[in-house]
Amino acid sequence: MPGRPSAHGRRPTERKGDVRERAILDTCEALLAHKGYDAMTVGDVAQGAGITRGALYFYFGSKQEVVTALVARTVEHLWERSRVTAQTEEPRPAITAAMQRTVELWSAHGLVMRTAIDLSLTVPEIGELWNHTADLFIVAITAVLERAGVQGGTAPDQASAMARALCWMIERTFYHASQESREKLQEASATCEYIWRTSARLIP
Amino acid sequence: MPGRPSAHGRRPTERKGDVRERAILDTCEALLAHKGYDAMTVGDVAQGAGITRGALYFYFGSKQEVVTALVARTVEHLWERSRVTAQTEEPRPAITAAMQRTVELWSAHGLVMRTAIDLSLTVPEIGELWNHTADLFIVAITAVLERAGVQGGTAPDQASAMARALCWMIERTFYHASQESREKLQEASATCEYIWRTSARLIP
DNA sequence: ATAAAAATCTACACTGTGTAGACTTTTGCC
């Protein structure tokens, strides 16, 4: 969306605009934290980034585009992490590891993740981004369930459907917990892990 | 919030305003369905209800108040239902009954429930309303879990915490399913029921 | 029939968004 190709591939010189773009996104994140999406105005973001509204519109076409870019930045980060964390483990420790990673993700990026969820319907692009992210999780959960002996398939008591429900459980539970504190997040994690394990029949 | 005491206690005559207020809420619900909250303007609602913007502000102080009233109206309905559906049953059929009731609720009121969830953060009053509703569900789920032999308490593997996570699972799963179709809702229900049962150790 | 209450309207002030066009700075090249 920016008016110029975003410098990703290690450009020789870093354009002034790249710095500004980052400043805009950072400011947006900060404002989101203590004003919320609705209360935050484009003017606020511009001011925080040290430019005027007019200048901001050179980088992003709208308020929604700014937030979409912020979500994209964060979510790319999640994708990398999930690519790294491999899947060659036994079910039980795999579940524990996955939940631990989830706690870390929500600790670090809870605000943006909550924003992404909130805007998923109203901003289609963000909806896409978040759906894709959720799908990654669902696939991962499905794999663990199958390795634990749950039958693969889409019937209500088979891996795929269960994974989807478990994913939403984790999303929503962490969504709420991350608004409170790190401790709540840890408790939420323990509960979700327990239910995930019983669903995989690993609590005999 | 209306400019006059809302006629609840079977007034002898029904004020013209009561009809209008209902018309406003009905219009709001209809518009929410095919425009969404953001795109829907106060002018649209007024027009749909057959009055001007100015007149609408006689009934409600803001767009948010209109939607809050709509949520309140719907949610009161849920509360009645949940009060009626008693709790004197064995765990297994109780779970089935609860899920069936949940399907009905989401079939009938999915749109408003989704709206309530979406606006929970930005509109504190709606947040209150929805929290209260969720608490009713959590208490009910807790009761069922305990009757199924799950230890009461707030530790991660005890009834209270589990009930909360299961509630969020159901909320989020139905939230998504209700955007698609009745069939999806039914499938979602079956999956949630299965996970709820395994969590209660009722799948030997 | 009439006065108070309820309901409605028009007009306005304000805030926030997004756009237009002029102006300034930076960059790459001869």
Added chain:
DNA sequence: GGCAAAAGTCTACACAGTGTAGATTTTTAT
């Protein structure tokens, strides 16, 4: 070093939506 193009920035404006004020009409109750 000088200079054109690209990149970045600004001010000013047009527009849409919200909420308010006050005048005016309709309903209701006596």
